[in-house]
Amino acid sequence: MKEAVVIGLGLIGGSLALELKKRANYKIKGIDADPANVQKALELGIIDEETTYDGLQNAEVVIIAVPVNKIGEVALRVLDCVESETLVMDVGSVKGNICREVASHPLRSQFVAAHPMAGTEFSGPEAAIYDLFDGKVMVLCDVQQSDWRLLDRALSISKLLNMRVKMMPSEEHDRHIAYVSHLSHVISYVLGQTVLEKERDEAQIFDMASSGFASTVRLAKSTGTMWSPIFLENRDNVLQTLDEYMENLAKFRTLIAESDDAGLRKTISDINYIKKVLKG
Numbered sequence: 001m002k003e004a005v006v007i008g009l010g011l012i013g014g015s016l017a018l019e020l021k022k023r024a025n026y027k028i029k030g031i032d033a034d035p036a037n038v039q040k041a042l043e044l045g046i047i048d049e050e051t052t053y054d055g056l057q058n059a060e061v062v063i064i065a066v067p068v069n070k071i072g073e074v075a076l077r078v079l080d081c082v083e084s085e086t087l088v089m090d091v092g093s094v095k096g097n098i099c100r101e102v103a104s105h106p107l108r109s110q111f112v113a114a115h116p117m118a119g120t121e122f123s124g125p126e127a128a129i130y131d132l133f134d135g136k137v138m139v140l141c142d143v144q145q146s147d148w149r150l151l152d153r154a155l156s157i158s159k160l161l162n163m164r165v166k167m168m169p170s171e172e173h174d175r176h177i178a179y180v181s182h183l184s185h186v187i188s189y190v191l192g193q194t195v196l197e198k199e200r201d202e203a204q205i206f207d208m209a210s211s212g213f214a215s216t217v218r219l220a221k222s223t224g225t226m227w228s229p230i231f232l233e234n235r236d237n238v239l240q241t242l243d244e245y246m247e248n249l250a251k252f253r254t255l256i257a258e259s260d261d262a263g264l265r266k267t268i269s270d271i272n273y274i275k276k277v278l279k280g
């Protein structure tokens, strides 16, 4: 039976474990710094057994799904322990720092830097979902640094999950992801913060909130354990997007302050182009 080891049994690690088990009959071994997560993952049938870094020898694939600030050190430790045929993949949301950290390891070519573009606002093994990755994009970075046979295995796993693969340099990934993922989270947190501060003075404001508020503030339910390290690992790119966002916000504010109906309609109509680029 093929073996996969998943390190970090949260939403993403847990969901990958479920998929590999159900879709390809892998035996899943798990590692997590929090014993409660291991216990929960065992109870939920996400993993078959707990293991340690000494138990990586028979793994066909080791998936690292810990918070992004910990991936580099975990990846180096894993590469120190694995056999020459094992694929080591991370699934973090920031790729440049991780690729730099593993760059000089003698087994660098066994590592594939991956980012499955899927998630929810929930966390922990109980948040793991079967089908989470179905139809989504898997980004693979700096692939020329990986052994082609192991890259091929990463591609097979992506195909198994029914994901579309995109390959790009890690630096480009980090610049783009700041716009389409990290900025949205900052905005949602600050929206939640602004409304919560108001709610303290004027109770019942949330009674009026409907789907518009719910959809824009959904991401604000995501944990700081995951998102603070993402913002800090991709700091320069996130700051760049925030500067551009704040500039646009100031322009939008001016249009409202000046009761510029034509300006507002034109700006909104331009932004409505998003309907064409984002389907669904």
Ligand SMILES: O=C(O)C(=O)C[C@]1(C(=O)O)C=C[C@@H](O)C=C1
Binding pocket: 092, 093, 116, 117, 118, 119, 120, 121, 180, 181, 182, 219
């Ligand atoms: O839908 C969500 O709740 C997510 O946060 C998913 C999301 C995203 O920003 O789209 C977040 C981080 C992952 O690295 C990939 C996807």
